[in-house]
Amino acid sequence: MNIRYSLLAAVCLLFLLPTAHAQLPVAGDGGPGPAKSQHLTVQLVSASQTIAPGGTLQAGLAFTLDPHWHVYWLNAGDAGEPPKITWTLPAGVTAGALQFPIPQRLPNEPLMDFGYENSVTFPILFTTTKSLKSGTIHLDAKVSWLVCARVCIPGKAHLGLNLTAAPGAAPSQPAGQLAEAIQLLAQPPPAGTKLTVMGGRSDFVLTLITGHRETTAEFYPFDQDQIVNAAPQTVEPLPNGVRLRIQRAPDLTMLPAQLHGLIKLSPTTAYDLTAAITPGEVAPAAGSKPASSAxxxxxxxxxxxxxxxxxxxxxxxxxxxxxxxxxxxxxxxxxxxxxxxxxxxxxxxxxxxxxxxxxxxxxxxxxxxxxxxxxxxxxxxxxxxxxxxxxxxxxxxxxxxxxxxxxxxxxxxxxxxxxxxxxxxxxxxxxxxxxxxxxxxxxxxxxxxxxxxxxxxxxxxxxxxxxxxxxxxxxxxxxxxxxxxxxxxxxxxxxxxxxxxxxxxxxxxxxxxxxxxxxxxxxxxxxxxxxxxxxxxxxxxxxxxxxxxxxxxxxxxxxxxxxxxxxxxxLYSPKDTTLVWQPYSQQALDQARAAGHPVFIDFTAAWCLSCQVNERLVLRSADVQRQLADHKLTLLKADWTQYDPEITKELASLNRSGVPTYVIYPSSQTAPADVLPELLTKDLVLAAISRDAR
Structure with missing residues (x-):
């Protein structure tokens, strides 16, 4: 048992290491596919080959798997990683996140995986700005995944879609596997649906009221390390819903404030639900043995x-x-x-x-x-x-x-x-x-x-x-x-x-x-x-x-x-900043500038003392936060704690070789980058915001 778990963990670690991952063979030639890799084929599918400026296009990342092999849901379970996709897009096109259909419980004794066998399509929604130029555009995708059975094998593919941007192009309705995948996405609960969660010493008891009797249910948490994934989930049908008893993770020493997950009532019906956790015990249903007697x-x-x-x-x-x-x-x-x-x-x-x-x-x-x-x-x-x-x-x-x-x-x-x-x-x-x-x-x-x-x-x-x-x-x-x-x-x-x-x-x-x-x-x-x-x-x-x-x-x-x-x-507990800093990427920078937003990039690292001082004394100050919010700057944090070649390249383009580095890209795409000094003051930052975010 320990050998298998160690092997699985080692392969997953290999998948996550950039140096190892870079050596994987890459399937595909930049086209939609299908591209053949070990134990699966992968391709991009779309509802249409045309897209209108200011419109949307539904597409998807589709996997067809060999028997008994699987890929993973958003929360992979005890081990594994969900598929990832990185886009290189033309100006005016934005890709939404991968959406994950209803998963399955996939026993892998003594573990439990959450994922998909046979085939699965992950929907993706593209949106375009009204300024998108007409003509042929290419959407370039770098895809990575982990496919597992008794062992796990990482894979990579280079895929893409060639589309025609045309004013007045009518959006096409998804069909086939893409339409099925969209129908299998978890939905918000209908009006009148109510979920309550009781958190006990050893389990969570979820009571879902739907208005009619439910005989089956499975819970998939969006957050890891909250439940024992491999433990059986006890279902108790109720006249107006269902009660689900789930074993609490033994390392979860404190009850979280809430439980967020997917409750699957059938292979085609699941709700995305969040509920506050109330401490307390719920007695097992009649006929079952209490824990002390058992x-x-x-x-x-x-x-x-x-x-x-x-x-x-x-x-x-x-x-x-x-x-x-x-x-x-x-x-x-x-x-x-x-x-x-x-x-x-x-x-x-x-x-x-x-x-x-x-x-x-x-x-x-x-x-x-x-x-x-x-x-x-x-x-x-x-x-x-x-x-x-x-x-x-x-x-x-x-x-x-x-x-x-x-x-x-x-x-x-x-x-x-x-x-x-x-x-x-x-x-x-x-x-x-x-x-x-x-x-x-x-x-x-x-x-x-x-x-x-x-x-x-x-x-x-x-x-x-x-x-x-x-x-x-x-x-x-x-x-x-x-x-x-x-x-x-x-x-x-x-x-x-x-x-x-x-x-x-x-x-x-x-x-x-x-x-x-x-x-x-x-x-x-x-x-x-x-x-x-x-x-x-x-x-x-x-x-x-x-x-x-x-x-x-x-x-x-x-x-x-x-x-x-x-x-x-x-016991000192400083107030966290109310501003949201997105992780830096060239794609995020390009998209923000294409949309005409000024961009503030904080090149920082956990080991950089000057960075931490600047952040706490200047960037988190109320005056600076208010001005950043009022001028609607896009905030990007380039974390250089571990070496990142993309961040290093961007620093070099700014004639800088280390952190801290602070730069504001004005809203005008023709204006040069405004690189600030290493040591910040509130007046200096406020003046730069006023100067660059007009």
Missing amino acids: SGITTITAIGLAFLGGIILNLMPCVFPVLFLKGLALVQSSGEERSRLRSHGLVYTLGILVSFWIIVAVLLGLRASGAQAGWGFQLQSPTFIAVLSLGLFFFALSLAGQFELGLSLTSVGGELAQKQGFAGSFFTGVLATIVATPCTAPLMGAAIGFALAQPAGITFAVFTALGFGLATPYLLLSFQPAWTRILPRPGQWMETLKQLTAVPLFLTAIWLAWLFGRLYSPASSLDHMAYLLVGFLLVAIAGWALARWPARWGSAIAAVVLGALALTTS
Whole structure:
């Protein structure tokens, strides 16, 4: 299974690499086709050979495939890529995007592809301006695809259409395979159709109301990584529609705001639907087994698994450093009265249990309000992750030896037990619970999943067993201090080992930083992760201050201020620009200029610091955004983060060899390009807009 998946992924990667892709044999000679390639033929079809200025023409990209081979839908499923087409068009002609007919589910064990077998045509709509000159025009297309069966093979073709532009040419109605493909496009839902989506712990439940009973349905998401593509989709017919239960992707830790997809009711009927997701569970239809019963877990079994999982949780990198330091404190305080040591163990256990009871109370409160959360639900909150990661990083710096944090602050170690008494042991239990939330030990998952679906009493019992398991190792040592004799005697080794325990905490902080970025949209995740890393830097400066001036109020106050600043910086969320920047291409530039639009091109790269400063301080400023919008500039972003020969060529034509480069092409096609300086100011950009966008 893994070998096949790896092979498929490797071939898909080959398809995506420009250097490899450039070596593929190219089918076709620039004509409409059909062009023969491996396991398929491809051609361009059109409703007519003429087109009128100011009119439209329906065309399509048609594939005929060998038996058992397929090409892909817009969302390919578990692996693959949809066909792509790049046009070179004469001035005055614009090509719409490829449109994708209703797909099929194509099992490729253990994966699931979404695509087409036998034959498929992807409709394309061309539009022309009224200024289009009469005569023969050529529409040139570069096509690429991935065709798969047990293996995948990338392909390329050079196709084209020769048309006659003639005033008054009447549009022809599509026929044959093109007409069929247009009829198979997903449609907006009819009036009265309603879709609701409930998002649970493990599934989405879609309820589609159409006004009459539906017996079949399939869901195809437009966004990847939201569902388990290969999992069966359970259909429950309703008197006025259908209910569809779909397994949620296990890596989807946070519910998205909405679900956008295609619901296929028959081979010829499908609706393009978007619905907000409401957290909550929907009970399976009568006669089906609930998840807890199907798993075979009983209440006693869940309590036992939770207890064992809690014990194992002590060995997780999140928790072990805290337990280890508490164990060292026990070794150092072994001379105390046995009854006092036992009391400390019981208070430590109470701290863990109280923390777990608070978590359960919050979980049950959320469940009662209709929300949905599970173990680690705190990790869906950016604020919680920022506080936890900054705290763990600060704690790890102390363990690594940058500074002495002060045992009264860390709630660990023997001195805390002596100075702070039982409060130290209690809050050490709280700390152990907090740092345990990012971890899930073996056996925990099934027990917690069972508990969260049960009445409140059973939920409390299972989580109490989990907390008691977490507390058990230290509790046993406190009741049997003689067992500490198997540990080495106190000495310098304790300091060295304490510093080594900083390593798993640093790793946990890194993982939390990664998770922090995942809570935001892909476009802003790296920015938010960078803000959190700046927070780590401020925390490190706070640690330096505590080490430079130990045990002084001034350094403590400075550390608190820096910590607050670190949290504020980590949670900083700047407003995104309201302007839409399109990816740069020569075609996009030519089309905008042909239409008489002024064009602003931002040649930038993620690694270019000056680019980022100019963007945030100037291009995103309210004044510049308003002027760009008012003057209706076409905005193109030429991203040079990775080498792009087309962008390099355009830079060379502007006598520039790097980024940042900013250029405005005036609305007049005869006016020269206005190349701006590398360092921008608002006044400079505003003056250029006023000058070039008249």
